[in-house]
Amino acid sequence: MSYNCYCVKPVPAASLPLSRFSIPQNLSLSPTTTRRNCVIRFSPDKSLHLVRCCSTDAFVVVNDNKYGNKQVVSLTPRLYDYVLSNVQEPEVLKELREETATMHGSQMQVSPDQAQLLAMLVQILGARRCIEVGVYTGYSSLAVALALPESGCLVACERDEKVLKVARRFYERAGVLHKVQIKHGLAIDTLNAMLLNGEAGSYDFAFVDAEKKMYTTYFELLLKLVRVGGVIVIDNVLWHGKVADPLVNDSKTASLRNFNNALFEDERVSISLVPIGDGMTICRKR
């Protein structure tokens, strides 16, 4: 078994929560081992080094029999920089990202590689009618709108009027405002109204990135609105890694974990959980 790792800020090893990680007794901890950020490293000489170990931190590379000796690459900061350097981010999206970086909640925005994947899905699907639940300042929705044909439309649901103003300004700047129907209000009301309006089965693509505890409700409504063969993408399904940590049971984590479990069992969709950003599940309606 081997785990790759990278260096982190040191704190005293004495405070390490060893029991949480089932660390072998023979593991010697250096006095500078970090408490919050460590990964176990198995060196070629079989000695062990604890380097990083927090469930909410970067993922480890696993390479053992359990995974068919398949190497799963870890996204170190350097490798992630490389990934980002390969994102073909349109200039207007870069400008929006830079403006949003100064705003409260900017960490909520999807990453450039995620936005690129959403745009790619829209293009591969040949989508014309899309929905986004949770717009914020518009980064992901602008990526989708840019990928849509001129006749395409995106219903953009957001409850916060202030952030919507930024989104609208950037839709305009990018020349895609005519494709976006901005729906200010609670997403659940907008989606229900669309269904009452007879729009069931008429959408190709939906992206969900709002209240985590409402995911099941959004999913059920969107499943009605999307056509067979259409796609629903759900963001934050890994929830900073917490969904995989049995010791984390706060209500948001539990709700995402339950949602993931239900999706896995759901015969109405085929799914692919992609470890990009904070984790996105791509669901195709059967």
Ligand SMILES: C[S@@+](CC[C@H](N)C(=O)[O-])C[C@H]1O[C@@H](n2cnc3c(N)ncnc32)[C@H](O)[C@@H]1O
């Ligand atoms: C994670 S952010 C969306 C980020 C956006 N997808 C992006 O990439 O920039 C979530 C947004 O959902 C909005 N939101 C939360 N609950 C909502 C609701 N019930 N109805 C509509 N919008 C909601 C929040 O105001 C927030 O702007």
